[in-house]
Amino acid sequence: MSTSLNRGIQAMIxxxxxxxxxxxxxxxxxxxxxxxxxxxxxxxxxxxxxxxKLAPMRRVWQQEFxxxxxxxxxxxxxxxxxxxxLAEWEPLVYDSCTLCGRxxxxxxxxxDIAYMVRKMREGMVASGHAPDGLKxxxxxxxxxxxxxxxxxxxxxxxxxxxEQETGLVVPLDQEGADxxxxxxxxxxANFSEIIPAVTRIFHQARVSWTMASDGFEATNSGIQIGSSxxxxxxxxxxxxxxxxxxxxxxxxxxxGHAYTALRWEGPNLIGRRYPFEVVHIIELLDQLRSAGRxxxxxxxxxxxxxHDPCQMVxxxxxxxxxxxxxxxxxxxxxxxxxxxIQNWCCGxxxxxxxxxxxxxxxxxxxSRKKSQLDAIKVSTVVTSCSNCRSMLEEGxxxxxxxxxxxxxxxxxxxxxxxxxK
Amino acid sequence: xxxxxxxxxxxxxxxxxAAAVFVLGMVYRMLHLILLGRKKNLAEPRGGEWxxxxxxxxHRSIQSVGLTPRGHFIIIVGYVFHFGxxxxxxxxxQHIDLLRTLLRFGWPALPPGLITIAxxxxxxxxxxxxxxRFTDPVKRLISDYQDYLTWTLTFLPLLxxxxxxQGIGLGYQQMLIVHITTVELLLIAIPFTKLAHMLTTFSAxxxxxxxxxxxxxxx
Numbered sequence: 315m316s317t318s319l320n321r322g323i324q325a326m327i328x329x330x331x332x333x334x335x336x337x338x339x340x341x342x343x344x345x346x347x348x349x350x351x352x353x354x355x356x357x358x359x360x361x362x363x364x365x366x367k368l369a370p371m372r373r374v375w376q377q378e379f380x381x382x383x384x385x386x387x388x389x390x391x392x393x394x395x396x397x398x399x400l401a402e403w404e405p406l407v408y409d410s411c412t413l414c415g416r417x418x419x420x421x422x423x424x425x426d427i428a429y430m431v432r433k434m435r436e437g438m439v440a441s442g443h444a445p446d447g448l449k450x451x452x453x454x455x456x457x458x459x460x461x462x463x464x465x466x467x468x469x470x471x472x473x474x475x476x477e478q479e480t481g482l483v484v485p486l487d488q489e490g491a492d493x494x495x496x497x498x499x500x501x502x503a504n505f506s507e508i509i510p511a512v513t514r515i516f517h518q519a520r521v522s523w524t525m526a527s528d529g530f531e532a533t534n535s536g537i538q539i540g541s542s543x544x545x546x547x548x549x550x551x552x553x554x555x556x557x558x559x560x561x562x563x564x565x566x567x568x569x570g571h572a573y574t575a576l577r578w579e580g581p582n583l584i585g586r587r588y589p590f591e592v593v594h595i596i597e598l599l600d601q602l603r604s605a606g607r608x609x610x611x612x613x614x615x616x617x618x619x620x621h622d623p624c625q626m627v628x629x630x631x632x633x634x635x636x637x638x639x640x641x642x643x644x645x646x647x648x649x650x651x652x653x654x655i656q657n658w659c660c661g662x663x664x665x666x667x668x669x670x671x672x673x674x675x676x677x678x679x680x681s682r683k684k685s686q687l688d689a690i691k692v693s694t695v696v697t698s699c700s701n702c703r704s705m706l707e708e709g710x711x712x713x714x715x716x717x718x719x720x721x722x723x724x725x726x727x728x729x730x731x732x733x734x735k
Numbered sequence: 736x737x738x739x740x741x742x743x744x745x746x747x748x749x750x751x752x753a754a755a756v757f758v759l760g761m762v763y764r765m766l767h768l769i770l771l772g773r774k775k776n777l778a779e780p781r782g783g784e785w786x787x788x789x790x791x792x793x794h795r796s797i798q799s800v801g802l803t804p805r806g807h808f809i810i811i812v813g814y815v816f817h818f819g820x821x822x823x824x825x826x827x828x829q830h831i832d833l834l835r836t837l838l839r840f841g842w843p844a845l846p847p848g849l850i851t852i853a854x855x856x857x858x859x860x861x862x863x864x865x866x867x868r869f870t871d872p873v874k875r876l877i878s879d880y881q882d883y884l885t886w887t888l889t890f891l892p893l894l895x896x897x898x899x900x901q902g903i904g905l906g907y908q909q910m911l912i913v914h915i916t917t918v919e920l921l922l923i924a925i926p927f928t929k930l931a932h933m934l935t936t937f938s939a940x941x942x943x944x945x946x947x948x949x950x951x952x953x954x
Contacts, residue, residue: 332771333942339768340932340939343882344813345873349803360876369877379771382927422810423932424795424940578950581777591779631781631951655952656800 319397322441326374329433337425338375341365347417347427352658353410356679364417364427367406370395371434397441404443407434409672413538413571413664414624419656428629435540444539447669452535452544459551461535461668462499466527469502473525476510482517484509487559488524493598494561494590495525496532496552496576498569500700508568508700511727515599518733519607523565529555532567534575538665546583549575556590566594568721570625570663570699577630594626595723596698600635603642609731610642617646619692620722621683621706622657623699636698636722643729644696650686658682662705680709687717694718696725738908745915753919754837760926765934780949787948788941794954795940805871812860812867819857823850823893847900854897861890881929888924891917 315323345363348354353362360366376383377392386392415428438444451461458465473484485491493516501508516523529552536545556564566573575583577592593601602608620640626632633654640647652658660683661676683706687695695710695717697703706719736744802810824830828844835841845853865886868874895914898904905913925931932939947954 330771331773332768333773333939333946335771336768336935336939336942339764339929339935342929342932343868343874343877343879344809345871345877346806346809348873349806350801354873355803360872363873363877366877379767380927418943420798420800421943422795422798422813423936424791424943426943426946429946578778581779582774585777587777587779628947628952629950631947631953633953652801 318442322437325440326437340423350416350420352682400443414659415628439540445669451668455535460499460531462503464502472506485524491524493523493563495565498567499533511724519602526555532572537575549580568698570623574625610729611731618694621697660702660705698722753922757922781951784945788945791944792940816860819853822853
């Protein structure tokens with residue numbers, strides 16, 4: 315057995331905890347998870363059945379954790395997991411799973427399959443079987459500070475523009491502020507209009523905030539590739555910045571996996587509780603709304619809908635907040651079929667968008683989103699994840715659909731009432 | 736060994752052994768799973784674990800979210816099988832008599848005709864599920880030898896039971912010995928196969944709901 319394979323299998327063994335072993339024990343191979351996965355529904359290829367993506371790790375569990383499995387292994391009668399098998403499974407585990415967790419919602423025996431795939435990736439990356447695109451993104455995150463290669467200088471240029479546009483100061487490294495805002499790399503690279511939008515909203519709502527030059531980026535490729543060590547290093551940058559600036563809250567950006575990384579996995583990755591709270595930007599805006607500090611004027615009559623990012627709803631528990639905000643400005647807001655907790659993924663979460671090998675498949679399975687949107691005939695899609703937003707734009711373009719895609723924070727900023735003197 | 740001795744064995748030490756393997760095996764299996772433990776979650780919770788965990792145990796029994804035709808088939812036929820099996824097991828007067836000797840309490844039986852209908856429906860559902868496992872591309876791909884082994888072990892007590900009841904095949908005594916033996920094989924197999932889902936399903940659902948509930952996901 316090669317060293318890397320051994321390392322991968324050991325990593326899988328270490329990942330098997332009570333829920334994981336219980337899930338493997340409970341699977342009755344009913345195949346219902348297939349119908350919950352857009353990679354299966356849109357291709358009808360059985361290899362995309364969610365639980366099938368875990369087959370090698372299931373054997374590791376059987377051979378290491380069950381009576382018969384251990385006995386058969388000792389007698390040399392079991393089939394060990396091989397490098398070739400893990401190589402074959404790599405596209406299943408990475409290209410055709412966005413960790414969206416829709417399968418986890420429908421499994422009749424209650425298996426949280428997304429939780430399982432997240433853990434299997436730890437073994438895959440340890441054995442060297444992770445996609446090159448995602449490896450590169452992770453390397454850029456560690457070495458340059460961002461998977462898309464944006465640097466503090468890029469951010470500073472955007473800050474300068476935002477200050478010119480708004481006539482307001484964008485605070486950077488301001489110690490003692492209440493909130494530290496971190497962004498996603500996609501926001502900095504492609505949707506930098508978020509910076510003036512947030513600046514204007516926080517000015518109106520009198521939020522004490524800052525950004526940090528040593529922790530401005532929350533996209534976490536470590537989570538996506540399945541390397542807890544690297545994920546911890548990325549989270550730690552933000553934690554250190556927040557502690558240096560003594561903030562009370564860190565604002566997670568409009569980025570699904572950044573939210574999961576920062577809010578739910580972060581303290582477990584670094585092995586301690588945070589001395590601050592993490593709040594999603596949409597949660598914060600809704601808190602400001604209910605406190606009467608966020609005031610809008612005018613309405614947008616466009617027929618629009620909201621795309622729920624998986625990591626915010628199923629995996630994050632933020633469902634009502636975006637709707638409360640939309641109701642402030644969008645009288646013609648309509649829900650798409652399966653909206654909310656059962657919404658279908660954009661196809662690019664969980665590191666799929668950082669993996670060019672998966673592009674063709676990702677655009678193919680966008681047909682699910684297309685049919686959701688076709689059913690309601692809207693002209694604008696609002697979302698609250700910059701990765702979903704990029705994926706929606708690409709998917710719509712690919713399907714020649716003339717729809718506008720905007721971020722929720724910017725939509726609110728466009729309708730902001732003038733600040734009180 | 737003559738028929739009577741064989742009968743005494745399967746009803747006596749045989750049954751005791753099978754029941755002991757079943758009970759102790761399941762206790763071991765459940766303890767082993769629970770004792771694997773989970774790392775303490777250091778993220779600030781947004782909700783509780785117990786409520787959503789218990790709710791998920793219940794909800795996964797009644798949900799039908801976004802089912803496709805094949806999903807409806809699996810759920811409906813799965814329901815017929817599970818309920819039919821439980822009714823046959825728990826409400827046939829002879830079964831209740833046996834359980835009364837073990838548990839020291841009993842309950843009213845259902846009419847034998849109704850049990851026969853339940854058993855036939857269960858057998859029908861099992862055959863339908865097996866055919867589906869062979870013909871559905873998803874299920875065919877994800878199935879392994881255990882799926883067919885456990886199907887056989889579950890099917891045999893039903894088949895021999897109905898043959899016994901209807902006087903098909905061997906004489907009553909011999910058929911009863913065969914029937915009890917198939918039940919004992921099933922009992923012994925449960926803790927070591929996917930049939931352990933009869934208990935692990937509940938903890939799996941609990942974990943699923945608890946993981947979601949901790950994050951404030953409404954389940």
